Amino acid sequence: MTFTEAIQTCLRKYADFSGTASRSEYWWFALFLVLGSLVLGIVSNTLSLIFTLAMLVPSLAAASRRLHDIDRSGWWQLVSLIPVIGFFVILYWLVQPTAPNRYGSASGVPVV
Numbered sequence: 001m002t003f004t005e006a007i008q009t010c011l012r013k014y015a016d017f018s019g020t021a022s023r024s025e026y027w028w029f030a031l032f033l034v035l036g037s038l039v040l041g042i043v044s045n046t047l048s049l050i051f052t053l054a055m056l057v058p059s060l061a062a063a064s065r066r067l068h069d070i071d072r073s074g075w076w077q078l079v080s081l082i083p084v085i086g087f088f089v090i091l092y093w094l095v096q097p098t099a100p101n102r103y104g105s106a107s108g109v110p111v112v
Helices: 003-012 023-043 046-052 056-069 072-082 085-094
Strands: none
Touching: 003 056, 023 046, 023 072, 046 056, 046 085, 056 072, 056 085, 072 085
């Protein structure tokens, strides 16, 4: 998946917490979020804050779909609330390769 495809997919699935997201889809979208926030932060902190708040739901949805791709519930994102260790645990899970899962394939076809 390319950078633009990942952004389009994640924004099209704005609040879709079902299905899966490939590693490339998730990380390209994460890069878009960081770059967008940095660029807007240079222009105006207010614009950066608005962008970050507007992208909160899509980023949570993309992370949830990414966790589904390794057969974990999206609720596991709450682990990131544990100081220090939580960040590393969620990061480790988000970089894992696709695994057989009960949530469906990246193409959206349910796995039976």
